[in-house]
Amino acid sequence: SAVISQKPSRDICQRGTSLTIQCQVDSQVTMMFWYRQQPGQSLTLIATANQGSEATYESGFVIDKFPISRPNLTFSTLTVSNMSPEDSSIYLCSVEAAQGAPEAFFGQGTRLTVV
Amino acid sequence: GEDVEQSLFLSVREGDSSVINCTYTDSSSTYLYWYKQEPGAGLQLLTYIFSNMDMKQDQRLTVLLNKKDKHLSLRIADTQTGDSAIYFCAESVPGTYKYIFGTGTRLKVLA
Numbered sequence: 208s209a210v211i212s213q214k215p216s217r218d219i220c221q222r223g224t225s226l227t228i229q230c231q232v233d234s235q236v237t238m239m240f241w242y243r244q245q246p247g248q249s250l251t252l253i254a255t256a257n258q259g260s261e262a263t264y265e266s267g268f269v270i271d272k273f274p275i276s277r278p279n280l281t282f283s284t285l286t287v288s289n290m291s292p293e294d295s296s297i298y299l300c301s302v303e304a305a306q307g308a309p310e311a312f313f314g315q316g317t318r319l320t321v322v
Numbered sequence: 323g324e325d326v327e328q329s330l331f332l333s334v335r336e337g338d339s340s341v342i343n344c345t346y347t348d349s350s351s352t353y354l355y356w357y358k359q360e361p362g363a364g365l366q367l368l369t370y371i372f373s374n375m376d377m378k379q380d381q382r383l384t385v386l387l388n389k390k391d392k393h394l395s396l397r398i399a400d401t402q403t404g405d406s407a408i409y410f411c412a413e414s415v416p417g418t419y420k421y422i423f424g425t426g427t428r429l430k431v432l433a
Binding site: 211213239240247248250251252255271299301310311312313314315317318 | 337353355362363364368410419421423425426
């Protein structure tokens with residue numbers, strides 16, 4: 208299975224600031240995803256991070272608020288911009304297990320609190 | 323629709339069996355999954371089942387799939403205190419790598 212490292216694991220940020228979350232995988236993967244888990248809620252897909260092109264965002268999420276980078280096949284970043292308390296969530300990076308494999312693996316998540 | 327529903331809470335005694343249920347609405351999903359989330363941690367893949375299977379067993383875990391009723395269950399035999407966590411079912415969205423997650427069931431194991 209892929210080993211996924213996310214940084215930071217948690218942070219407390221002031222409203223109006225931005226935070227960039229990093230996701231590093233120990234092997235090359237085609238598909239990388241970013242999810243949000245609001246307090247007491249399930250996971251919601253934010254976007255698919257595409258290597259070499261712009262990320263594909265799900266309904267309700269926009270690039271200006273959640274810019275994503277994917278410079279290579281092992282790394283991606285998600286930025287939460289101009290944060291408000293409503294952005295307090297766990298943000299999780301996910302990758303496919305192997306090309307064509309049905310399962311996905313998740314990082315340990317970044318717990319963000321906006322005050 | 324693409325809603326995946328689970329009951330919110332389940333409490334069992336240590337050594338008993340736990341059964342966590344899930345209903346989904348997209349009958350064309352190819353795979354269905356169970357993930358475990360312990361406090362402060364990410365999601366750990368427990369098991370998954372291909373949609374043409376009725377049952378899959380993996381050590382203490384048994385997954386049952388009733389495709390006609392769009393019902394998925396996870397049975398944990400001999401439940402231990404370390405099994406206390408939130409369990410999410412998820413279905414794959416056909417033709418994509420996306421998942422739709424259920425609401426999660428918080429399992430509490432009483433010693």
